[in-house]
Amino acid sequence: MSAKLFKARHAMGPTVRGLALVANDGFSARYDLDRIKGIFSRPAHKLAGQSYVGRILVLDTAKGGVATAWMLHEMKSRGIVPLALVLNSVNPILAQGAALGDVAMLAGFEQDITAAVPDGAEVEVNPAEAFLKVI
Amino acid sequence: MAMKLNDEEQDILAGKAGIVPQQALKHQIKVGDFFHAADFVPVTQAHIMADTESLGEAGVQWLEGLAATTEGQRRVRIPTITDPRGTDFAKAHLLGQTAGMLDLERRAIAAFEKLGVAMTNTCINYQTIQAPTRNEHTAFGDTGVVIYSNSVCGARSNFEGGPSALSAGLTGRTPRYGFHLPDMRRGTLRIQVDHTPSTLNGWGALGGAIGRLAGNYWAVPVIEGIEGAPKSDQLKHFGAAMASFGSTALFHLVGLTPEATKFSDVADAGLPAHRITRSDVEALQKSYHTDDTVDVVVFSAPQLSLYELGDLADLCDNRKFAVPLLAVTSPQVKPDSDRMGYTARIEAAGGHVFSGMCFYQSYAREISEAQGWKRLATNSAKLVNILGGYGYRPMLASMEACVDAAASGKLVRL
Numbered sequence: 221m222s223a224k225l226f227k228a229r230h231a232m233g234p235t236v237r238g239l240a241l242v243a244n245d246g247f248s249a250r251y252d253l254d255r256i257k258g259i260f261s262r263p264a265h266k267l268a269g270q271s272y273v274g275r276i277l278v279l280d281t282a283k284g285g286v287a288t289a290w291m292l293h294e295m296k297s298r299g300i301v302p303l304a305l306v307l308n309s310v311n312p313i314l315a316q317g318a319a320l321g322d323v324a325m326l327a328g329f330e331q332d333i334t335a336a337v338p339d340g341a342e343v344e345v346n347p348a349e350a351f352l353k354v355i
Numbered sequence: 356m357a358m359k360l361n362d363e364e365q366d367i368l369a370g371k372a373g374i375v376p377q378q379a380l381k382h383q384i385k386v387g388d389f390f391h392a393a394d395f396v397p398v399t400q401a402h403i404m405a406d407t408e409s410l411g412e413a414g415v416q417w418l419e420g421l422a423a424t425t426e427g428q429r430r431v432r433i434p435t436i437t438d439p440r441g442t443d444f445a446k447a448h449l450l451g452q453t454a455g456m457l458d459l460e461r462r463a464i465a466a467f468e469k470l471g472v473a474m475t476n477t478c479i480n481y482q483t484i485q486a487p488t489r490n491e492h493t494a495f496g497d498t499g500v501v502i503y504s505n506s507v508c509g510a511r512s513n514f515e516g517g518p519s520a521l522s523a524g525l526t527g528r529t530p531r532y533g534f535h536l537p538d539m540r541r542g543t544l545r546i547q548v549d550h551t552p553s554t555l556n557g558w559g560a561l562g563g564a565i566g567r568l569a570g571n572y573w574a575v576p577v578i579e580g581i582e583g584a585p586k587s588d589q590l591k592h593f594g595a596a597m598a599s600f601g602s603t604a605l606f607h608l609v610g611l612t613p614e615a616t617k618f619s620d621v622a623d624a625g626l627p628a629h630r631i632t633r634s635d636v637e638a639l640q641k642s643y644h645t646d647d648t649v650d651v652v653v654f655s656a657p658q659l660s661l662y663e664l665g666d667l668a669d670l671c672d673n674r675k676f677a678v679p680l681l682a683v684t685s686p687q688v689k690p691d692s693d694r695m696g697y698t699a700r701i702e703a704a705g706g707h708v709f710s711g712m713c714f715y716q717s718y719a720r721e722i723s724e725a726q727g728w729k730r731l732a733t734n735s736a737k738l739v740n741i742l743g744g745y746g747y748r749p750m751l752a753s754m755e756a757c758v759d760a761a762a763s764g765k766l767v768r769l
Contacts, residue, residue: 232389246602250409251744254720262744281571283602284741285498287716289516290409297413311572311602312386312533316516319385320417 224354226336229328230310231347236324237355238303241275242339243267244332247307247314248284249291258300276304276345278337282311289313292321304345306352308333326352358387358530359394367526373428375421375470379522386519387530396492396531398512400434401524402480403472404496405517406441406716407459414517415463422469430471435524436484437467438497439658439685439713440476446709449679451725456718472524476711477685478657481508482587484687489613492535494523498604499595499657499737505605507590509613511535514572514604533573534605540614542577542607542622544569550633551582554753555592555663558585559736560636562593566601568629576606577615577622585611588660595657596736641769643739643751651728652676652761654754655683655714656738661691663754664708668697670758676705679728680761686711706761714738719745732757732766 243266246252254261258273282288295301304324305314318325324345329336333352337343342355360368368384370377387395407415421429442452442460464474475484478497481504487493489509495501496515504510513533515523523529533539546565552558569576576597585593585608597603607615607622615621654667659682667682682701684692689710692698698708714722715738723729723746732750733739734757739749750766760766 230389230391232385248602250715251741253744254746256720261746264743281602284599286404286496286514286516287406287409289518290405290411290414293417293518294409294411294413297411309571309573311604312390312513312519313516315386315389316382316519319382319389320518325389 226329226333226352228326228350228352231326231350232315233318233322233324233347235344235346235348236276236303237342237344238274238276240278240337240339240341240343241267241270241272242278242334242337244280244334246281246283247277247279247305248282248288249295250287251284255291255295255300272302273300274303276306276343277302278306278334280334281307281309282314286313289317289320292317292323296321296323306333306345326350358384358392364395373424375424375429376525379525382518382522383526383530387532390530390532392530392532394531395528396535397528398433398492398494398523400487400493401431401515401520402436402438402495402497402500403517403520404438405463406439407456407463408441408716408718409517410463412459415459415466418463418466422466429469431524432527433524434473435471436473436475436480438478439716440711441717443709443712446707449707450717450722452718475686477687478713479591479660479685482660483685494520494529496520498598499591501604502594502598502606503591505534506594506607506612540605541575542626543575544577545622545626545628546576546578547628547630548578548580549630550636552636555588556640556734556736556751556753557636558589559592559596560639560751561631562596563600563736563740564631564635564639565606566597566599566603569601569603572602572604574601574603576603577609577618577626578606579609579618581608581611588663591657592736596740599737599740637769640751643749644766644768645748645750646730647765648730649678649732649750649760649764649766650730651678652680652757653714653731653733653738654681654735656735656741658713659684659688661688664688664692664697665695666754668700670755671701671704671706674704674758674762676761677764678761680706680758681709681714682706683709683712683714715741715745723747732760
């Protein structure tokens, strides 16, 4: 079976492979997560109640404030961090957080990436080549 | 294409200025390359968001690692100040904060001081420390600071999270992308409003509605229809909410903000157009009114100006609160509030005035669990947008209605 490949305009971090957790919704570590339990906690979020730990999050855009720049690093230190962040668009905060936390990140696709990647699919995030591959 | 570095930057990258600036520049290059920045731009001020709830033990250790570097190789090069801390040490017991939280705060502060950072602990530095000027390139953290500085002052900053703002302080520059570039400051959507709010919660709700429409960081709303000359506190709440709901970093008010004397100064014809009505703004406020009983009233996010504290003091006279009322301001405003008697009048009614922190940056989830506070009334649209994720049921109302709720325990519906 052939793999589907999606090129990104923005990329950083290590290559990783894992299961996608997909929603057409935003992302902010402060606004959306219970970082102790490792779940989405904002009641209105489409992933509310679901664990983000070790998942490749495929979401629409960055939301909210600047705290995520620290929080990805902090979450990684406790092993409750997403494996990678894949978004249609990011703000500087997510990129700065990924840089400090060494978390893989892709952003900027030709199509809506949240519609293109099936929830639960196994995917490879390859920042060096700036692509996401659905296995 | 990788960022172009000048001779000084090449030297920093080679470690000739020490390991701390070198590490800072490497971080900035990662971010700059991610956004395809061509080069760096010098900045004049940096503002660091670094509450310890965000930093955690890992972040504080990271700061302490930088601070342990040899004196002479670790200090910031430009005025570098801080956003609110995660506590007011004098009143931490009122929030149920633990000794461990306070210890982490002390360690973070000690590290920042060794790095030469000025602990201003404020998110209203544009009202209290030094407002940036038009076209001044800065590296500001706190979304409310950035959107106010970009939009109202005409300065140029991206959202700079703590690590990046500190890096900018240490190197005196930041990658040139986003809102440092004139083309990125042009409008991307046109919004006609048919109602100019009068209350701070109304301004916040309008900002929140526009932020939701704008939808992402790179969107720049161009707004028409505002009547009169908004005050600084009104635009403070307007911008802070817009930045919170939309991750928006820049807006233009046609005829009011410095880059938008007229529409064509900041946008081309044919932008996607939207209309926001009074009922849209009221609907946003009503959507948060999920209960009639409140456990706590909070005025914070952004920190209150002296004028806001004066208004609050007027409302507190001859009242006795049934539920806690917390008002949060900056260390610059607090002494004036004390001197003017505002603090005493608020506290005589049973309220508490905190300094140098912000409610949502102070372990809000743990405060809720320790104090049993769930149903929270506030006049800050930014705060209601944030606190849902922390397990609160936040409700948005006017300052007057919030004070009434503190006295009666009941929040009257809009």
